[in-house]
Amino acid sequence: MSQESFVFIIDDEEPVRDSIGMLLDTVGLAHRGFEDANTFLQAWRPDWKGCLVLDIRMPGMSGLELQEKLLAQGSSLPIIFITGHGDIPMAVEAMRRGAIDFIRKPFRDQELLDRINQAMALEEAQRERSQHMARARTVHASLTPREAEVFERVTAGQANKVIAIELGISERTVEIHRSQVMHKTHSRSLADLVRLKIALEAQSGVENS
Amino acid sequence: MKKKAPTDEWLRDNSMHVLDAVVDAILAMDAEGIIQYANGATYTMLGYEPGSLVGHDVAELMPEPHRSHHKQYVSRYFQTGKARIIGIGRELMALARDGRQIPIYLAVSEIRTPGGVYFAGILRDLTQQKQAQAALLEHQERLARVGRLSTMGEMTASIAHEINQPLTAISMYAQACLKLLQMPALDPEKLGTALDKLNRQSLRAGAIIERIQRFVRNEEGQRELCDVRQLISEISQFGQADARLHDMELNFELDEHLPNVWCDPIQVQQVALNLIRNAIDAMQQIGRIHGNRVTVRSRKVDDWIEVAVEDAGTGVSAADEPLVFSAFHTTKKDGMGMGLSICRSIMNQHGGQLGFTNNPVHGATFWFRLPVSEGHDS
Numbered sequence: 019m020s021q022e023s024f025v026f027i028i029d030d031e032e033p034v035r036d037s038i039g040m041l042l043d044t045v046g047l048a049h050r051g052f053e054d055a056n057t058f059l060q061a062w063r064p065d066w067k068g069c070l071v072l073d074i075r076m077p078g079m080s081g082l083e084l085q086e087k088l089l090a091q092g093s094s095l096p097i098i099f100i101t102g103h104g105d106i107p108m109a110v111e112a113m114r115r116g117a118i119d120f121i122r123k124p125f126r127d128q129e130l131l132d133r134i135n136q137a138m139a140l141e142e143a144q145r146e147r148s149q150h151m152a153r154a155r156t157v158h159a160s161l162t163p164r165e166a167e168v169f170e171r172v173t174a175g176q177a178n179k180v181i182a183i184e185l186g187i188s189e190r191t192v193e194i195h196r197s198q199v200m201h202k203t204h205s206r207s208l209a210d211l212v213r214l215k216i217a218l219e220a221q222s223g224v225e226n227s
Numbered sequence: 228m229k230k231k232a233p234t235d236e237w238l239r240d241n242s243m244h245v246l247d248a249v250v251d252a253i254l255a256m257d258a259e260g261i262i263q264y265a266n267g268a269t270y271t272m273l274g275y276e277p278g279s280l281v282g283h284d285v286a287e288l289m290p291e292p293h294r295s296h297h298k299q300y301v302s303r304y305f306q307t308g309k310a311r312i313i314g315i316g317r318e319l320m321a322l323a324r325d326g327r328q329i330p331i332y333l334a335v336s337e338i339r340t341p342g343g344v345y346f347a348g349i350l351r352d353l354t355q356q357k358q359a360q361a362a363l364l365e366h367q368e369r370l371a372r373v374g375r376l377s378t379m380g381e382m383t384a385s386i387a388h389e390i391n392q393p394l395t396a397i398s399m400y401a402q403a404c405l406k407l408l409q410m411p412a413l414d415p416e417k418l419g420t421a422l423d424k425l426n427r428q429s430l431r432a433g434a435i436i437e438r439i440q441r442f443v444r445n446e447e448g449q450r451e452l453c454d455v456r457q458l459i460s461e462i463s464q465f466g467q468a469d470a471r472l473h474d475m476e477l478n479f480e481l482d483e484h485l486p487n488v489w490c491d492p493i494q495v496q497q498v499a500l501n502l503i504r505n506a507i508d509a510m511q512q513i514g515r516i517h518g519n520r521v522t523v524r525s526r527k528v529d530d531w532i533e534v535a536v537e538d539a540g541t542g543v544s545a546a547d548e549p550l551v552f553s554a555f556h557t558t559k560k561d562g563m564g565m566g567l568s569i570c571r572s573i574m575n576q577h578g579g580q581l582g583f584t585n586n587p588v589h590g591a592t593f594w595f596r597l598p599v600s601e602g603h604d605s
Contacts, residue, residue: 031392033428037399040421044406075388075471100395102388104472124395127402 023141024066025049025134028058028084029073029100034123038071041127047134055079059087067145069137070097071130074108074120082112089116094144096137098130154217157203165202168195172208173215252331252350258343260285260301272352274324285348290322313337313346321350330357367572368445374569375443375497378504385468386439393432400425435464445493452600453492455525455532456481462496466503470521475507480524488532489600490577498570498581499523502536502593505566508559509540509590517589528596531580535594542585551583570595 025047027035035051042049048068052058055072056079070088074081085097099120101109109120118140119133161169164185171181178196182189205211238245246253252269256262265280273280273288280288286297293300304310316334323329330353338345379386404421407414438461459481470477488495506521517539525534541558543551550556552571557564567581574581579597586592 031396033396033424033431034392034399036424037396037403037428040403040424041399041406044403044410075474077467077471077476080474102391104384104387123391124398127399127406 022048023068023138025068025071026052026058026066026095027071028052028055028076028081029071030054030076031073034073034100038130041130042134045131055081055084055087059084062088062091062093064092066093066095067141068095069118069134069141070095071134072097072099074099074101074105074112082108082115085112085115085117094141094148096141096144098133098137100125151217151220154214157214158218160202161199165195165199168192169199169203169211169215172196172199173211252348252352254280254285254348254350255338256285256346256348258301258305258345260297260346263345269350272323272329272350273321274327288322290320290328293319294322318353330354364576367576370569371494371497371573372443372445374501374565375445375493377565378497378500379439379443381504382465382469385465385472386435388472389464389468390432390435393428393435396428397425397432400428438464442493442496445491450489450491452487453490453495454487455485455495455534455597456483458492458496459499459523459525459534462500462503465500466523469504469507473507473511474515475510475519475521477503477507478520478522480522482525482527485525485527485532486599488597490579490597491573494573495577495595495597498573498595499534499536501566501570502534502595505593506536506538506540506590509538509542511540512559513541515539527599530599531596532599533594533596535592537586537590537592539586539590542589542591543583552581 025042027038027049029035029038029051030053032053035053039049039051052061054076058070059079072081072084079087081097081099088095088097097112097117099109099112099117100123101120102123105122109117112120118137121129121133158166158169167185168181171184176184178189178192182192185192199211200206203211203214205214247267249266250268252272253264253266254262254269255264262280262283262285267277269275269280270277284297286294289297300311304313312333313335314337316332319331319333320328321331321333332351332353334349336347338347400421404418404425407418407421442462442465459479463477463479466477469475503521503523510517510519510521520539522537523534524537525532527533547556547558552567553564554568555564556568571581574595574597577597579595581593581595583591583593
């Protein structure tokens, strides 16, 4: 993940893209412009970081359609919509689908910059969380079936003795599995294990929703 | 009551009274163009003392350039036998005694008598007819203007969007300039570029407003030789703005090599824009279920230039078909029903046509045709 963060400006109006780009230059934010939604979608890579400044109305694929397609492809790039007068219903719809905000043309520079910073921070946090989850998944996958069973029971609050009886193994063996689990998951305490369990549950919760 | 058939004798006695009672001016001239007789209406129409025209050259009643050329016209007629007016008749101007020019319809016929060749001229005063025509034209122009105003009114949101684009860019450039000015190391070149771009956007916004003004006012209101492709390209911006607002795609397939037409450019643009807006409305009404594409095509059909707007909208129902072009007939929720009726009157004034055909699958194609300007083919 050596990708730099970008503000991706998607607007069919060259002057709008150019002027926003110039503004971002003055505050040292890297940016890339796209003249339509399709071009952006073609170029998009899963490891892209940053946020989108997206015109809600464009010929061809609209901003809303792009938002939908990006979500379907698993992009978590936050989207700030640029709208015109009378686009409020569309903007509300965009918000409902997870856009972080919308601003009306013409807008003040600080309005835009604040939202971009907010979006970048949000994306950063989101990415950390998803990295954490990915780590949890890998760690969990590295456990043997028996270790996984022990992990489940430990984090459910069962004592070693109970686990031993339920699994029909010796308490000593349970202890060995348990220390393997601690080692493989880089956990130093039961609390660490519970945190991992919660992360995994949150994830399966997301997947099942 | 039994009427007595007029006899030659009666006619001989009363012909002068009959001629004087005729409302049209009647003149008789000899082969040299010298007036031999003029009836009462001639003197009234042209403002001369009764009887005072006899013995004068008829050319005195003509404005230039005909006045100087009249002798030539007559001698050419005698040499070649080819008539320009005699036996044909045409619209001309007559010169009254006080210098006023009066629009007339002139018919001249040759009278061969034993005593020589004479000519008879009948002048019908067209002043009232011309005034009525001008009034009608003015009325139609006003109506057309109301139509344009209403179109622009309906397009307010689209136009606002269109002007908002350069305004957004202007505002961004200006704010970038302020930021550049606050930087410790001022970069005049960057600043200059930004200001230059800002300026260009303000000119662009100005141009949009100017085009709207020109469209609504149509101050010239005159016919000129026009390239239809250029006319349509000029309104494509309005059309695109409207299409964009309604999530439609507006495509233009314009033939580049079309002959020119003689027309009032703004009025023709008005008709085209109306058809485009109707197409968008028709597709909007059914929630774009048959797609969101409107295509504007231009082509030559025989001696006509045709502009057709194809939509994928509701089409025209059999019930609406006879009423499509009638005033106050509308299928729109908030329509006045004046658009197509005004378009048709504009086309009629141009000697053109306005029509439609339902498409084989979905929607309709509305078209207008203008006659190719003779002798001006490009």
